[in-house]
Amino acid sequence: MVMEGTLMFKHINCTMLLGSVCVGALVAGGLAQAQEVKGASSMTTTTAAITPVSQQQLTNAHKDGENFLHTNGNYEQTRFYPNAQINRGNVRHLHPAWIFSTEVKESLETSPIIVNGVMYVTTSYSHVYALDAKTGQEIWHFKPKLGPVTTFCCGPNNRGVAVYDDKVYVGTLDAKLVALDAKTGSVVWEQQVGDPEKGYSETMAPTAADGKIIIGTNGGEYGIRGFVKAYDAKDGKPLWSFDTIPENSVGVWATKDATGRDEHRDIEAEKAALAKSGDPYKTLGGAVWQNPSIDLAAKRIYFVVGNPSPDLDGAVRPGDNLYTDSLVSLDLDTGKYVCHFQFVPHDVWDLDAVSPTVLVNAADKSGKMVPAVLHAGKTGYIYVNDRKDCSLIRYSDPMVDQKGRWTLPTPTKPLDPNSAKMFPGANGGVEWSPIATDPNHGMAYAINLHQPMTYTVANAPYPDGKLWLGGAFTIIPGEESFGNVSAVNYNTGKIAWQVKTPQPMIGGILATAGGLVFTGEANGWFKAYDDANGKALWQFQTGAGVNAPPSSYMVDGRQYVVVGSGGNAQIDSKRGNNIIAFTVE
Numbered sequence: 001m002v003m004e005g006t007l008m009f010k011h012i013n014c015t016m017l018l019g020s021v022c023v024g025a026l027v028a029g030g031l032a033q034a035q036e037v038k039g040a041s042s043m044t045t046t047t048a049a050i051t052p053v054s055q056q057q058l059t060n061a062h063k064d065g066e067n068f069l070h071t072n073g074n075y076e077q078t079r080f081y082p083n084a085q086i087n088r089g090n091v092r093h094l095h096p097a098w099i100f101s102t103e104v105k106e107s108l109e110t111s112p113i114i115v116n117g118v119m120y121v122t123t124s125y126s127h128v129y130a131l132d133a134k135t136g137q138e139i140w141h142f143k144p145k146l147g148p149v150t151t152f153c154c155g156p157n158n159r160g161v162a163v164y165d166d167k168v169y170v171g172t173l174d175a176k177l178v179a180l181d182a183k184t185g186s187v188v189w190e191q192q193v194g195d196p197e198k199g200y201s202e203t204m205a206p207t208a209a210d211g212k213i214i215i216g217t218n219g220g221e222y223g224i225r226g227f228v229k230a231y232d233a234k235d236g237k238p239l240w241s242f243d244t245i246p247e248n249s250v251g252v253w254a255t256k257d258a259t260g261r262d263e264h265r266d267i268e269a270e271k272a273a274l275a276k277s278g279d280p281y282k283t284l285g286g287a288v289w290q291n292p293s294i295d296l297a298a299k300r301i302y303f304v305v306g307n308p309s310p311d312l313d314g315a316v317r318p319g320d321n322l323y324t325d326s327l328v329s330l331d332l333d334t335g336k337y338v339c340h341f342q343f344v345p346h347d348v349w350d351l352d353a354v355s356p357t358v359l360v361n362a363a364d365k366s367g368k369m370v371p372a373v374l375h376a377g378k379t380g381y382i383y384v385n386d387r388k389d390c391s392l393i394r395y396s397d398p399m400v401d402q403k404g405r406w407t408l409p410t411p412t413k414p415l416d417p418n419s420a421k422m423f424p425g426a427n428g429g430v431e432w433s434p435i436a437t438d439p440n441h442g443m444a445y446a447i448n449l450h451q452p453m454t455y456t457v458a459n460a461p462y463p464d465g466k467l468w469l470g471g472a473f474t475i476i477p478g479e480e481s482f483g484n485v486s487a488v489n490y491n492t493g494k495i496a497w498q499v500k501t502p503q504p505m506i507g508g509i510l511a512t513a514g515g516l517v518f519t520g521e522a523n524g525w526f527k528a529y530d531d532a533n534g535k536a537l538w539q540f541q542t543g544a545g546v547n548a549p550p551s552s553y554m555v556d557g558r559q560y561v562v563v564g565s566g567g568n569a570q571i572d573s574k575r576g577n578n579i580i581a582f583t584v585e
Contacts, residue, residue, distance in 0.1 A: 520546020
């Protein structure tokens with residue numbers, strides 16, 4: 001039986017309150033005895049104490065059930081929460097503990113960070129809130145004074161903060177990295193990490209490790225040259241920088257993708273273009289959308305690089321276009337290249353690598369357990385690579401339809417019946433959404449998109465930092481679009497179970513020791529599934545698209561699950577502005 005709740009108050013509709021918090025108890029028909037508390041100045045003084053975060057805490061986050069200290073839970077990015085107070089047996093009693101409404105009603109992709117009873121969340125346009133994690137009361141609100149922002153992809157999103165020592169770190173839409181005082185939200189230092197006039201922006205959460213703040217960049221649709229950079233956590237001093245596009249981006253002229261499928265490349269034409277125009281590395285894209293995973297013992301970081309620029313026109317960018325659509329590993333201390341593996345050479349389908357990497361121990365081809373790194377691709381596969389040299393161990397069964405891979409884009413008008421059809425569509429397989437894993441059972445949980453599109457190619461010169469797709473992709477009217485929740489055994493590559501959802505899924509997922517998997521949908525439903533079989537055990541209607549990754553934590557001996565409900569620009573789900581924390585009595 002699926003237990004349901006709904007975001008409906010007897011006296012107050014919480015989705016209408018800005019910069020406020022509503023609290024109450026679940027009764028038949030919704031929440032009763034709701035109380036409106038507007039603005040920090042009129043709130044009861046919070047009892048939450050803001051405390052520093054040590055490197056030891058960040059290192060041990062994988063076994064910390066009190067807090068949620070990293071964007072994806074821990075350095076390994078498993079999104080596995082180790083406490084089981086909320087479990088299969090009592091999840092039917094889950095109900096809102098509090099609801100906080102932000103000032104910004106726009107695409108909400110934040111991954112809440114919780115430190116000793118204090119929660120940090122972000123909104124579109126790079127706002128940061130510190131909240132009391134027990135009550136939802138606002139402690140402080142950072143609202144950046146954004147400079148000129150002329151370009152950004154897929155909405156003015158922000159996916160969260162990093163915490164370290166006495167500071168909170170956020171990337172801003174105008175391509176800055178800002179360090180905030182954790183107690184007050186005031187700016188301690190800031191660095192301009194890229195030029196927004198050239199297409200650079202920041203929507204990813206930074207990562208804190210060993211005194212460094214690590215951040216990549218957006219802009220793969222604007223002809224940037226991508227990077228990952230590290231800054232000193234104390235003063236913002238630049239420490240190292242790695243270009244995700246090397247000066248020699250040609251590669252090996254691969255004709256097949258990582259799964260062995262022919263990409264139908266015209267290698268001779270590409271070589272002729274290279275001889276005529278040279279290597280296009282300066283404008284080849286290669287954004288890094290999401291956090292790296294970090295192996296502290298080996299002093300290595302692992303991340304994936306996005307699409308080449310222009311997205312669909314490969315004629316102006318001959319070669320494999322390294323390191324786009326690739327797994328890359330660097331030395332943590334120096335930023336020096338260690339290894340890479342390219343999933344899709346010379347991508348002309350915008351099926352880039354964007355979902356964050358996950359570190360696990362996995363069976364190699366002989367069955368021996370080895371340190372491995374997972375990535376869930378927009379191609380619809382979960383790839384398992386060897387951490388030592390980035391080589392591919394296996395790829396999973398496809399989680400989405402592979403019809404027509406790799407049909408080349410056509411030089412025709414969008415929606416022309418002769419246009420090439422693209423499955424599953426340019427948004428997925430798995431978009432930027434982080435997966436969750438249960439290392440105890442060798443399972444990975446992903447959310448998928450199926451949005452068939454037509455896609456066309458059109459040659460255009462580099463537009464100096466403006467949108468540069470080299471064509472267009474368009475959702476096909478009348479074609480069914482939907483999503484999946486998929487459970488994959490990463491030691492075998494086999495799909496254990498799948499649940500179909502009525503809309504394509506973007507946001508993220510959380511697995512817990514209570515045998516549960518939490519994720520949300522574009523239609524406003526937030527759900528808990530049995531991790532063994534995919535049975536829905538509980539659901540709650542939030543009133544806006546749940547397109548953000550959930551987190552979990554404990555305060556005063558009680559477990560909470562928290563998620564943002566604010567919709568999504570990329571799939572145009574209903575907008576909202578709520579952070580909702582759930583618990584059981």
